Amino acid sequence: MTIAGNILIGSGLFFVALTALGFIRLPDFFTRVHAVSKSETLGIALVLLGLILHEGVSLVALKLGLVLLFIVIANPVAAHVLIRSAIRTGVRPWTQSNKGGGA
Amino acid sequence: MDGFVIVASVLVALNAVAFVRVALGPSVYDRLLAAGAVGTNSIVLLAVLGFIYERPGMLVDLAITYALLNFIGAVVAAKYLERHPEPTDPLTDKLSEGTS
Numbered sequence: 001m002t003i004a005g006n007i008l009i010g011s012g013l014f015f016v017a018l019t020a021l022g023f024i025r026l027p028d029f030f031t032r033v034h035a036v037s038k039s040e041t042l043g044i045a046l047v048l049l050g051l052i053l054h055e056g057v058s059l060v061a062l063k064l065g066l067v068l069l070f071i072v073i074a075n076p077v078a079a080h081v082l083i084r085s086a087i088r089t090g091v092r093p094w095t096q097s098n099k100g101g102g103a
Numbered sequence: 104m105d106g107f108v109i110v111a112s113v114l115v116a117l118n119a120v121a122f123v124r125v126a127l128g129p130s131v132y133d134r135l136l137a138a139g140a141v142g143t144n145s146i147v148l149l150a151v152l153g154f155i156y157e158r159p160g161m162l163v164d165l166a167i168t169y170a171l172l173n174f175i176g177a178v179v180a181a182k183y184l185e186r187h188p189e190p191t192d193p194l195t196d197k198l199s200e201g202t203s
Contacts, residue, residue, distance in 0.1 A: 006106065013113050019140065020120035029132050032124075036140050047110075047147050055159060063163045064150060067170055071143065074174040078139060081178050085185040086132045 005053035012046030015039050028094035029086060037079035044071055107155045114148045135180055142173035 022035025048068040055061040121144065124137035146166050153162035 009110060013110065016114070016117055016144065020117045023121055023124045023137060023140070029130055029136070032133065032136060036136055040140055040143055044143055044147055048150065051150055051154065051159075054154065060153075060159045060163050063167060067146065067150070067163070067166050070167075070170050070174075071146065074170070075143060078174055078177040078181075079136075081181045082132060082136055082139075085181040086130075088185055089188040091130060091132065 001053055001056070005050040008046050008050030008053065012043045012048075012050060015043030015046065017043075019043065029091060030083065030093045033079050033083050037076050041072060041075045044068075044075070107151050111148060111151045111155060114144055114151065118144050118148070131184060135177065135184075139173060139177045142169065142176070146170050146173070 016039075019035050019040040022039065023032060026032050026035060045068055048064055048071070052061045052064050052068075055064065118141050121137045121141045125134050125141070128134040128137060146169050149162045149166040149169060150159070153159040153166075
């Protein structure tokens with residue numbers, strides 16, 4: 001149980017590290033949203049799942065499960081709201097001919 | 104409990120990387136996105152801190168509250184920016200004159 005939790009926490013930290021790498025390396029806002037909304041959600045969910053396995057069956061594990069459920073729902077929704085707001089205020093995606101995103 | 108200390112250290116280091124994007128980010132949306140990612144990492148950091156002190160029930164409620172506040176903050180800020188676009192934002196200025 002503890003070993004499985006450690007494996008899940010380690011792989012979750014790997015995905016969160018990928019998100020940080022995307023923050024530094026990707027060229028514009030929309031690609032960074034791509035990094036955050038998927039990689040960050042998976043990494044956080046894996047770490048919380050590992051913590052639940054460490055805890056065993058208890059009230060704390062139930063609360064951690066609620067946090068996991070809420071993050072899995074809310075993180076993509078927040079990314080979607082941000083990206084819709086950006087599109088409607090005129091931010092355009094990075095392309096080969098329009099390198100306005102900065103890096 | 105040394106393993107949890109390592110996990111917390113890694114999370115703090117990744118938060119620092121996201122803070123770099125908050126400081127550098129050319130548009131206000133980059134800053135908002137990176138701040139949201141910092142908040143999401145901090146939720147897990149709170150849970151891991153509870154495991155470090157061997158009393159996980161102490162900080163899990165705070166993690167739940169922080170998750171709710173983080174989501175509400177991101178949505179409200181995005182809605183506000185949608186109605187009141189930032190005119191002095193260099194990225195938006197440049198791209199909006201390119202598309203008009």
